[in-house]
Amino acid sequence: MTDLPAEFAPRLIHWQRHAGRHGLPWQGTRDPYRVWLSEIMLQQTQVSTVLAYYARFLDHFPDVAALAAAPIDEVMALWSGLGYYSRARNLHRCAQAVVAEHGGRFPATARELETLPGIGASTAAAIAAFCFGERVSIVDGNVKRVLARLLAFEGDVGQAASQRAMWDLAQRLLPAEVEHDDMRAYTQGLMDLGATVCTRTRPRCEACPASELCEALKRQDIARYPVKARRAQRRFERWWLLFAIRGDQVWLQRRPAPGIWAGLHAPAVFTSEEAMQVVSPADWPSRWIATDAVAHALTHRELQLLPHWVAVEGVPADWVGEWVSLSALASVGLPAPVRSLLSGDWATQVLDQ
DNA sequence: TATTCGTGGGT
């Protein structure tokens, strides 16, 4: 077992209280609902992106009971544009589980929290530490970067074995004795250090409370850590989107789960023009209009979206979906590029054909 | 265990 610097935790706690972040909207509360909501939204998502979504969610759903009672489509609509939509579906399921199985109160331990939908080990630890002062560590992207540098950790942090090692190291770095509110400052300190000092590029080591303990800095090799293999190249796909417009309405279908945009509404998607023609009524192809391709990058795929628009009287009887007014799209969960396309001029122009 | 889930910002 490697010797770990016992000074890390007290230094981090002191630094967070003096130089950490304190004004974020989900700080300054021990309400598990608010902390949980922020932690789910912040998974793989930057603070600046979350701010507006967080405010809107709290406005619509002030407590877990309100969220549990809401229709899933309202949740999806509010989540629309934030990405990783399984988070929204699990958020709703989790709220319902808290109400139905825990009397409307979040459980107070990381072990119990982790059994709830959408709450993994790190999110459970964050809620338990922030709200209940439990002595457990988060292991998010910040922690992996901070620990990799602090300890000159040579493993590929993208691999599962390294992830397990990181959990063990993170637990051993926790403050030995937790005094009042220490876990809040410590946990927030890990996040703040990674976000504002121990950044991926150009870390500000001169401002770091752990610089004297940092093995990577001692070796003058900060840029080496964290060690991480290159990600596989994204797979390229073309998707034909068929926007059928009837008056001021557009035909939308619910995207199947599992898969991309699961649970959201979107126009019919085809992976070839032939497939789109086969299911279309005979007179549509001569009237549809193709507009500029849209490039849309996901984590593992590079989509090229090919929008096609056609003014129609109706759709075949066996199509599963619904007509949605263009003026009502704000209350529908749409993928970001679909919302962008529908907010452009084409939908209304097709109407005038 | 490695892959599959969005989107926008930063370099």
Added chain:
DNA sequence: TACCCAAGAAT
């Protein structure tokens, strides 16, 4: 530009 990646979880 083409990456990287951000308070990860589910499968």
